Amino acid sequence: MNTSRLAVLDSLQLDKLPRIPPARTPPEGATQLYHLADGIILSIGPTNSRLVDLTGDDELTVDFRYVNALEQLALGWDMKGVEQLAPKLVAAGFLAEGPPRSDSVLAGVIGGLDDVVGRELATGWSPRVKAAHEATLRAHARRKRFFEQIGQCPVLPETAVRRALTVGDAEVVGKKKVLCLGDDDLVAMPLAMLGHEVSVFDIDDFLLRFLGDAAREQGVSIETREVDLRDPMPPDLLGQYDVVLTDPMANRECFELFLSRAIALTKPGGRLLSAVFPPTTKLFKTVATELGLSIDAWHARHNRYYTHAAxxxxxxxxxxELRLTETTKPTVLADAFSVPLNLYREDFAQRRPSFIGTFEDIGELRFAMPYFLDLLVDVVEKAADLTLTHRVVHAGENDWSVVHGTTEEGHLLLHVDRRRKVLSIELVPFVPQVEDAIRHFVMNVYKPNPAEASVVTSNIVWELRVR
Ligand SMILES: C[S@@+](CC[C@H](N)C(=O)[O-])C[C@H]1O[C@@H](n2cnc3c(N)ncnc32)[C@H](O)[C@@H]1O
Structure with missing residues (x-):
């Protein structure tokens, strides 16, 4: 793993650099501009931020004090006042000279993903649509910084193009006034390339700036506005758009806010296009009904996304695809502020994690039989104050046994493979008290002298492996 490009930063004390206010254009009088070198990406997250080096498949956690300075670098910075650092960063391959531009490494990686996912879908595309796709890929490859804190997780360029195609080519459907409400997906680019009059409202000024630059470079026009959708909507823009596109976070408050704003800005009878995470389908339909929207079409699994490490x-x-009807009414009024508490929470991520335990090379196989396993589950029930509403014991010849019990919220499963001497536990959801009890008894009986143990955790699973 090549860490040199990222390791060099540790020595530079970027937190000591002055904060340069963001500018819409390169700083005036700038003699020399710099940008993050190809393949280097900054990801700003809710708890920590990372620099990713795509060429070395390497990443570095960034101290929060460096984030501002790095964000300026990602935008293209003249390094005024800290010129002495530039040669070191350029020599390390971390910075490159010149104004920001499309990153060829990033374009290669995202383009590769597009090929895997979208090649078949793209076979019937006209030269105009293909040109729109190329411009969209170039725009995505300009993004050198991701802002996870406000829910940014972009779709692939091929998906952005397919979204734009649900509006259609202006040469076929006529030129539409289109608004993207939040556009980290950069759908504005293929829409503009297909001949529409396009505006983007987003809270993220960095995103708006590089989208505007990408459009200028491409010779198309995209109007960008820094708007916080929690604030009242600009009165002059109410009811102005033929089509509004959006990709809200999957929770009630975000659905209500983004759809209410979209309704306020759309012409009567106009169209709304929205992404919906499948597990929240029922919730989305409920909110759409409350708002009086009609659902015209539902394209399952239409949108594919990529991570901050590409x-x-x-x-x-x-x-x-939704449409405004005569009864459509926003629940958040256009001239009202909204203060949702959970705007950036994904509801599906609130599902509690499960626990999987694997104990290898267990001893005392004579006690790893259905009768004893059943007893062990009795003891766990008592110790952890757990009630199994229904319990089944299975036995497969001499090789394996399973005890399966349902709990009020999920299940507990114990599996022993006597031939391989492996005992596994699955507990859904993960309840620490129950896991603690079952681990304690299993270890005492079958694995009193473990050689090593490892735990891997994520937001969906806790995995324990004992050898
Ligand atoms: C809500 S994010 C989610 C999109 C993402 N593709 C997904 O599904 O994970 C979509 C866009 O909304 C923007 N956004 C988030 N909060 C906003 C707010 N309060 N006002 C305006 N735009 C906002 C983000 O910057 C982003 O570009």
């Missing part, structure tokens, strides 16, 4: 994301979402 890998394919496990997340995917549906694309839903």
């Amino acid at each position: 890998k394919l994301h496990w997340y995917e979402s549906d694309w839903v």
Whole structure:
């Protein structure tokens, strides 16, 4: 692993650098501009931030004091006042000279993902749509910084193009006035390339700036406005747009806010296009009904996303076509402030994690039989104050046994493979008190002298492996 590009930063005390106010254009009188070198990406997260080096498949956690300075570097900075640092950073391959531009490494990686996911879908595309796709890929490759804190997780360029195609090519459907409400997905680019009059409202000024730059470079026009959707909407823009596109976070408050704003800005009878994470389908339909929107079409698994390290994301979402009807009414009024508490929470991520335990090379196999396993579960029930509403014991010849019990919220499963001497536990959801009790008894009986243990945790699973 090549860490030199990132390691050099540790010595530079970036927190001591002055904060340069963000500018819409390169700083005046700038003699020399710099940008993050190809393959280097800054990801700003809620708890920590990371620099990712795509060429070395390497990443570095960034001290929060450096984040401002690095964000300026990602934007293209003249390094005024700290010129002495520039040669060191350029020599380390971390910075490159010149104004910000599309990153060829990032374009290669994202383009590769697009090929895997979208090649078949793209076969029927006209030269105009293909040109829109190329411009969208170039725009995505300009993004050198991701802002996870406000829910940013972009779709692949091929998905952005397919979203734009649900509006259509202006040469076929006529030129539409289109608004992207939040656009880290950069759908504005293919829409503009397909001939529409496009505006973007977003809270993220960095995003707006590089989107504006990418459009200028491409010779198309995209109007960008820094807007916080929690604030009242600009009165002059109410009811102005033919189509509004959005990709809200999957929770009630965000659905209500983003859809209410979209309704206020759309012409009567106009169209709304929204992404919906499948597990929140029922919630989305409830909110859409409360708002009086009609659902015209539902495209399952339409949207594919990539991570901040430019890998394919496990997340995917549906694309839903809605229409304003005579009864459509926003629940958040256009001239009102809104103060949702959970705007950036994904509801599906609130699902509690499960526990998986694997105990290898267990001893006392004569006690790893259905009768004793059943007894062990009795003891766990008592110790952890757990009630199994239904319990089943299975036995497969001499090789394996399973005890399965349902709890009020999920289940507990104990599996022993006597041939391989492996005992596994699955507990859904993970209840620490129950896990503690079952681990304690299993270790005492079958694994009193473990050689090593490891734990891997994520927001969906706790995995314990004891050898
Ligand atoms: C809510 S994010 C989610 C998108 C993402 N593709 C997903 O599903 O994970 C979509 C866009 O909304 C923008 N955004 C978030 N909060 C906003 C707010 N309060 N006002 C305006 N735009 C906002 C983000 O910057 C981003 O570009």
